[in-house]
Amino acid sequence: MLSNSADSVAFDKVAACEPQWTGLCLVRDVLQEGSGKVLLHAGPPFGDVQRIPVPVMNSLCIGAIYEGWAADRSAAQELIMSGAIRVAAAQDHDIVVPLAGVVSPSMQLMIVSDARNPEVRKYSVFNEGMVHCTRLGVMNPGLPRHLSWLNTEFADWVGQRLQQPMPLLPIIAAALADGDDCHGRTMAGSALIAECLRQQSTEIVPEDIDAFLNESLAFALNVWMAACSLMMAAAEGVANSSLITRAGGNGVDFGVQVAAQPGKWITATAPVINGAIEPAHEGRKALGAIGDSAVVDFMGLGGQVLNTAEQSLANLKPYLPADALARPAKVLSGTIAGLGNRPGATNARSAAANASSPLILLGMIEASGEAGRIGGGVVDVPVTFFEQVLSEAGL
16 A cells, blocks of 8 residues: 555556557657757666767667768767767657667657547657667668668558557556566567557558568567556656656666656666676676666566566576565555556655665667677666655655
């Protein structure tokens, strides 16, 4: 039970949210007027472009090349370092992006809105699949062409199949029942979303689109990220509430926002990811926590549902704290009816009082920007961070 009345009020707002995928729009239509040449990244703002790690810089450069602002990496980086191309935190524009990914103005966004109030929205780019991915932070020469296909031909096909809203909580619940954790493991959810899209028309699915959907085992992740971001943000503006409303890492810093202080990032050094580095990458180092996908875990999925995600638990067991399965009861608030009365929404007060924290399931992105994903693991955010959050938020 919630011991703080403000947190109770905030959680009721979260629990009442009904996320649904309602359509697509261009990034430029969401950005503030006059934004000009801007690229968005995961996590809190860097503050200084000199702090941008190589994998994120690689993806930003890919974004600039895709937009036609630069011919190659060297030219793109020069524009970024000079300020001719600005960089900003995606969540500050109500967009979420995984790992070292990039968001640029010509990309399509999935719109996830609250069924009770469709004007309340969050956005995410498409998951790019398993081959050409900006989220890996490498200079993949095939990316600009793939991004063009994804944001035109594929987007057109998807948009035609979203004439009616797609309620997301029932699909998340079904995915959880099929063994997904909805962050590190998203295969069931991806298949369910693909089937929902296919069923919206009797037309034969084009071969390339059908193959992409079949092979994109993480396609659902970006949808779940937008849904979780929407639900968390429902608590924003509740005075004295410590519910976490935004969360993410940029590879250098990890940050959150709390309901009582919308717009204020509270940050610390990005914690390490505890996990196995694949044998082919032995000796390489990974960035600290990176990606906006932390919102999934902070909303009660991912590392908080390992008690039902048996395969995820088995894969991560060597890297989990002894009390991993007890963490949700210590840090989450209330229950979400649409998710089978599972607990949801991270409460900073509870985390600090119980000397506990939510576990975040993350891919490990190689720090030099050469190898991409080199493994996967879990982030155990230090309890001292939640004490810092309460202090800086004046709670």
